[in-house]
Amino acid sequence: MAPTQGIGLAEVARVAGVSVATVSNALNRPEIVAVATRDRVFEAIRELDFVPNRAAATLRRGTNHLIALFVPEVANAFYSEIVSAVADEAARHDFVIGLCVTHDEPEREVFFANSLAEQRAAAAIVVPITADAPRLSQLRRVGTRLVLLDRIAANADGCSVGIDDVLGGELAVRHLLSSGAAAVTLVNGPHSVQQCADRHAGALRALAAAGLPASALHEIVVDAMTVDAGRRVGRQLAAGPNRPAVFCVNDQLAVGIIGGLREHGVDVPSQALVVGYGDQSLALDGPVPLTSVAQPTHQMGVEAVRCALAEVNEGAEHVHRTVQLRPRLVVRGSAPAIPEPGRGAPAR
């Protein structure tokens, strides 16, 4: 133990024949150190296998090279893609990321806020449980900058990055309409979930733009947004009016619906159109590849880190921004681009 204990700047300085201040400078502001000296220092560092102690730097500077990341879940494609992107982008800038999985439980949010405040995290990228995130005050107190993700509110004291879900809903429904549908069925979750409400709003906007009344949207609200729930809705739709055009608030539901329809001999896309949301991998796994609204999760993560670093680096003159990313429709077999030959012309 003892031998490896305590190799600090001091030891490096001794070996390189310079002062600790110079070693520190060589590490942090190489440009102000003479080349020869710098080389000698790095030589010594290598020779001693010196690993700087970030705790000392954090203590002195008051801020750690650490970004907290708060997400409700990890075992969920949407969030895990974000986590992945954030992790990569943070690493590119030499920041460690401290992962906080809140399970949407406020106590956990508070708990992690505390832990990461103790660590003096430089910034926190947060998918907040409630929009204003009052539980993060501990972080604010120690100077941690906040970036809100996905669930955007009027975030007076920080940047935020989100996705335009209204646009996503609009894209989906616009596509269905342009494929000849005269009415659309929206299979949605509860409107208390912002995303669900937004996508519904987008659907209405698309109808309005096409000159159709709001009554052309039939909304079915399910409690669980799973494949199985989708399957049940699919069976139900199979018994309903002909040639439904269905927009599902996520891919699970969409895949289930296609399954339910097929069970009853309703083919997709020739006898029904289905559009999902999320463009998750299961969109490609079913018998019919799913047309779906892709969310720029990777871009979100990257953008969030950029904001966080901007907050950290620019200091007082930093101007907060709100980044709104645009989803994109990925057209596949379940609702192809060109109206099916067998399908009639747009009704009316």
Place this chain on the structure above:
Amino acid sequence: MAPTQGIGLAEVARVAGVSVATVSNALNRPEIVAVATRDRVFEAIRELDFVPNRAAATLRRGTNHLIALFVPEVANAFYSEIVSAVADEAARHDFVIGLCVTHDEPEREVFFANSLAEQRAAAAIVVPITADAPRLSQLRRVGTRLVLLDRIAANADGCSVGIDDVLGGELAVRHLLSSGAAAVTLVNGPHSVQQCADRHAGALRALAAAGLPASALHEIVVDAMTVDAGRRVGRQLAAGPNRPAVFCVNDQLAVGIIGGLREHGVDVPSQALVVGYGDQSLALDGPVPLTSVAQPTHQMGVEAVRCALAEVNEGAEHVHRTVQLRPRLVVRGSAPAIPEPGRGAPAR
């Protein structure tokens, strides 16, 4: 800024009318502080909204309340379940987790090893790129304890937690045999992947136990272990001998294979049996629920944290252990428990 700067033990001590040493003791060894004093201290802490500075403690103690977690990917059900479990268990013990996504790239492993060594992580839970993980030496140097996950080697200097993949393979094939199959098709990835080799070995063991020759195992090695690759194999199998019994090395392949078989009118389970591996959510998403080998990912994560904490707390007298977790067969429609009525008696 200035007002919130610098609320340390000293300030708390002043307000509570005690020394900093006492405040520190109240926080870390409450039992040695008189109750009245302790109350006064906590009162002051609350009043001042004091957030201890973990950097100072880390500096002094030489170790941080931080566990590094190295995984190859996050956007992958197997790993994200582990990450989730580790994150939860670590939080229960008041440790922050530092997430390192290596993408199986050695440079990243080295890079993160460095970053987390600088942070003086107390322990690292690592899914190593190569078994012996020589790239983690920086961590060892600063006293970070290592726990190897999933890819176990003779890990002389640490605990390890893994899954018995041989048993997993055996369970799957034993099930197929007990359902009347006289031969089994294994759809596998390259044997250079340890898991693939192990599951193959398990398959052979099951055959041997049933008194069947190794030639009763037909192995098909695919390069990509995706749903799509599975679909291709399924089509191929549909053209082959009757009533195949297929064991797939993951659920993606299994789902694809069922799809491919059905395209050609081969029904599952009446005309073919399929067992997957991993028991991921997509096992339930297809038209036929998948029989699959479930991996105790959650337990793995929990166990890994327990090992890590044991390493950290027990110090010198700690005895390393190797935990081998047992997978479990989850029987569903694609290979049901009772031989299908339509199926013949076990051949020979």
Place this chain on the structure above:
DNA sequence: CCTCGTCATTGAATCGATTCAGGCTGACGA
């Protein structure tokens, strides 16, 4: 030859919690 400016380097204070060797107090037994 002197002065001044530039560039490289250094000494020493500082960040805040931990820790340990004492110091003080009051109770109790002798």
Place this chain on the structure above:
DNA sequence: TCGTCAGCCTGAATCGATTCAATGACGAGG
């Protein structure tokens, strides 16, 4: 009354990197 002891508390050193004012060296310009 005094000694002893347990229980509680404190002073001060310590961890290692950062930072800034200050020093020194050296060359150019006068």
